[in-house]
Amino acid sequence: MRAMDSVLFLHPPLDGVVSGGNRYNQRMIARAQRLGFPLRSSGISAPGSLIWAREALAVAEVDGIRLWDSLLMADYPFMLQPSRCVDAWLMHSLPSLNPGLSADAAALARRLEDAIAASSGLFLATGQSLAGELLRRYPNSRVWVCEPGIDANYAWVGRVRSRRAAPRSGVELLTVANLLPAKGYQELVTMLRRLMHFSWRWHIVGSGGVDRDFAARFLAESRDLIESGRIVWHGALEPAPLATLMGQADLYLSASHFESYGMAVAEAAAAGLEVIATEVGDAARIIDRSRAGVCVPVGRPELFAQCVADRLEAAGQGRAARDRTPRPYRRWGQAFATFAAALDAIGQWRRRP
Numbered sequence: 001m002r003a004m005d006s007v008l009f010l011h012p013p014l015d016g017v018v019s020g021g022n023r024y025n026q027r028m029i030a031r032a033q034r035l036g037f038p039l040r041s042s043g044i045s046a047p048g049s050l051i052w053a054r055e056a057l058a059v060a061e062v063d064g065i066r067l068w069d070s071l072l073m074a075d076y077p078f079m080l081q082p083s084r085c086v087d088a089w090l091m092h093s094l095p096s097l098n099p100g101l102s103a104d105a106a107a108l109a110r111r112l113e114d115a116i117a118a119s120s121g122l123f124l125a126t127g128q129s130l131a132g133e134l135l136r137r138y139p140n141s142r143v144w145v146c147e148p149g150i151d152a153n154y155a156w157v158g159r160v161r162s163r164r165a166a167p168r169s170g171v172e173l174l175t176v177a178n179l180l181p182a183k184g185y186q187e188l189v190t191m192l193r194r195l196m197h198f199s200w201r202w203h204i205v206g207s208g209g210v211d212r213d214f215a216a217r218f219l220a221e222s223r224d225l226i227e228s229g230r231i232v233w234h235g236a237l238e239p240a241p242l243a244t245l246m247g248q249a250d251l252y253l254s255a256s257h258f259e260s261y262g263m264a265v266a267e268a269a270a271a272g273l274e275v276i277a278t279e280v281g282d283a284a285r286i287i288d289r290s291r292a293g294v295c296v297p298v299g300r301p302e303l304f305a306q307c308v309a310d311r312l313e314a315a316g317q318g319r320a321a322r323d324r325t326p327r328p329y330r331r332w333g334q335a336f337a338t339f340a341a342a343l344d345a346i347g348q349w350r351r352r353p
Contacts, residue, residue: 005347006038006064008085012071013043018207018236019178020263021071021092024126024148031336038064039343044072065346067124070095073112088122088346090146091130093260100182100257117141122349124342127261127282142349144342147282148263149332153243154270158327160247161272170199171315174249174273176242176264177256178206179215184255184278189222191255191305192230198312201229202253203245207236246271251311256280257298268292270329276307290327 032039096109121141125131177183208215225231252268259281275293284295
């Protein structure tokens with residue numbers, strides 16, 4: 001059996017901000033350790049010149065692949081060009097695509113992305129739409145698609161849900177995303193205020209610590225709905241309690257302006273939830289593949305609201321609106337297999353004469 005190249009994976013702390021990208025990193029590292037794959041994890045907690053000087057000593061002898069998490073893009077030390085290893089990038093997103101950035105911030109992000117593509121051009125993209133954008137921008141790069149998997153908890157909930165009775169008259173809504181402007185929270189709460197004549201309760205799962213100003217403002221503006229029980233904010237949840245909550249919900253809402261894949265949408269679909277989501281990242285493909293609901297173009301809040309109103313009205317009349325067949329889902333074992341195969345392919349490319 002041919003020996004695999006060693007891989008040094010540089011990423012933000014695994015115990016940092018709860019996010020889909022963080023969970024992806026955790027799952028890949030854990031499986032690599034369990035299967036004996038030669039991947040060494042190195043969490044970067046405070047990027048800066050002193051940290052990089054220390055890190056440079058740790059990676060100087062790497063003879064293989066250095067895999068960078070895209071969240072470290074702004075701190076990539078171009079002066080530390082490797083002599084015996086090759087740099088590749090795990091792309092959770094392309095920051096320049098975030099519509100919430102100012103023009104100056106987007107231009108700076110694009111310059112960083114262009115520089116990294118020129119320096120490396122080896123990308124592991126966590127979604128097909130993201131991979132397509134990378135290839136469109138950088139046609140000479142090499143891009144591998146390494147989509148996330150789904151925790152078994154969600155699939156178990158989906159199997160249980162398929163045998164459950166029809167939805168109750170009161171509809172339990174759910175959104176899973178950190179409290180950020182780009183996640184569409186302002187649009188959702190405005191929309192739901194116009195649908196107060198229906199019986200619904202909206203569960204929000206996500207950290208308020210990423211953009212504290214927005215989170216404080218959003219929660220203050222929604223105080224009346226929180227105090228009346230219409231909105232329940234759970235904060236960040238681990239997969240097991242989140243899966244339990246998904247098992248109790250009826251309808252998943254995602255009005256995000258910007259996603260690279262849409263892990264929470266995929267988890268909701270695997271859990272058997274009907275989904276109404278904006279057409280960002282791979283949401284349309286996930287929903288179409290799983291027959292989970294509908295996708296609405298970004299910037300069409302009136303259409304999104306109509307889809308929600310139709311679903312609430314159907315529930316009020318006792319009409320089930322979704323296919324109750326358990327849905328297929330991608331396992332983390334499959335995700336790791338494509339991840340490992342991509343790194344192996346990079347190693348083979350590196351050794352080419």
